[in-house]
Amino acid sequence: MTPLRYPHFGVFTHPPEESYLTLMERSALILGDAHQVLAGMPAKTIQSVVTSPPYWSLRDYGVEGQIGLEQSVYEYVDTLADLFDEVSRVLRDDGTIWLNIGDSYTSGNRGWRAPDRKNVARAMSVRPPTPEGLKDKDLIGVPWRLAFALQDRGWYLRCDIVWNKPNAQPESVRDRPTRSHEYVFFLSKSERYYYDVDAVRGPNGRRARTVWDLKTQAYKEASGHFATFPPSLVEKCVLMGSRQGDVILDPFLGSGTTALVAGAMNRRFAGIELNPEYFDMARKRLLAAGFHEDKRELGQSAASG
Numbered sequence: 001m002t003p004l005r006y007p008h009f010g011v012f013t014h015p016p017e018e019s020y021l022t023l024m025e026r027s028a029l030i031l032g033d034a035h036q037v038l039a040g041m042p043a044k045t046i047q048s049v050v051t052s053p054p055y056w057s058l059r060d061y062g063v064e065g066q067i068g069l070e071q072s073v074y075e076y077v078d079t080l081a082d083l084f085d086e087v088s089r090v091l092r093d094d095g096t097i098w099l100n101i102g103d104s105y106t107s108g109n110r111g112w113r114a115p116d117r118k119n120v121a122r123a124m125s126v127r128p129p130t131p132e133g134l135k136d137k138d139l140i141g142v143p144w145r146l147a148f149a150l151q152d153r154g155w156y157l158r159c160d161i162v163w164n165k166p167n168a169q170p171e172s173v174r175d176r177p178t179r180s181h182e183y184v185f186f187l188s189k190s191e192r193y194y195y196d197v198d199a200v201r202g203p204n205g206r207r208a209r210t211v212w213d214l215k216t217q218a219y220k221e222a223s224g225h226f227a228t229f230p231p232s233l234v235e236k237c238v239l240m241g242s243r244q245g246d247v248i249l250d251p252f253l254g255s256g257t258t259a260l261v262a263g264a265m266n267r268r269f270a271g272i273e274l275n276p277e278y279f280d281m282a283r284k285r286l287l288a289a290g291f292h293e294d295k296r297e298l299g300q301s302a303a304s305g
């Protein structure tokens, strides 16, 4: 493996003892609520965001303050849109977001989720009421509701990428096709922004297209908790959305895939995670990949790389 250009990362719990001002001198993992942490971070320091927020009503991550368990999907979208206002502040003016988000179906007010025999990880103990205006069995359209909300808040919605999963899980339902895709929205803060059109090439050297065939790839430590990014998905986003040395943010770090991939591609990273168990998983994953935890406190000069 070629030596890492930015091998050091700091580990902090929010609120840190000192300000976040020097945070961007090196990479960092921050344990805390994404909205609160972002509010403490300096403006215009992040080049690109690669993230997958918790899906609405799909999983209980078991920690107070988690996003995704709002009673209404409209509340969920508002919560995320507020959080992305804060992301806009920390993003450089030529910065972008790669936002992966999943959809779900209404529950028919059952209040519980029938066990899905084909996919145990999908089963969950809570199911919120059917959103106002929708019917039992409706696809909710969560990704597009969020995309339009972000557009309303001033983001430029530049494209919808269909992440096609050739190895998608089978479903028990017999009255519609099996879902085998998710969306990745590409958004920019300004009309003009950094985008490397030559960074990713397809067959015959053609430019990147909007349908990406990528197998899901479970990170074994996280399996059963949440869906992890395939590293190849993060790689494309990082390549097109940043240069070496830029800072990549993931406000919903989970098992740390974004940090791991960004770091391996000589970018710096800032990863935020609320659940201490997952935070530790991400930390250990980075250490196992050859990164070094930097013990210096915030405020002291860091000379990483």
Ligand SMILES: C[S@@+](CC[C@H](N)C(=O)[O-])C[C@H]1O[C@@H](n2cnc3c(N)ncnc32)[C@H](O)[C@@H]1O
Pocket: 032, 033, 034, 035, 051, 052, 053, 054, 055, 061, 065, 066, 067, 222, 226, 227, 228, 229, 251, 252, 253, 254, 255, 256, 257, 258, 272, 273, 274, 275, 278
């Ligand atoms: C879908 S998972 C992200 C998985 C990640 N892309 C990966 O590759 O491992 C979403 C994560 O968001 C975290 N989360 C939920 N609410 C949060 C909040 N308010 N602030 C920070 N993280 C939060 C969850 O604990 C979970 O780990």
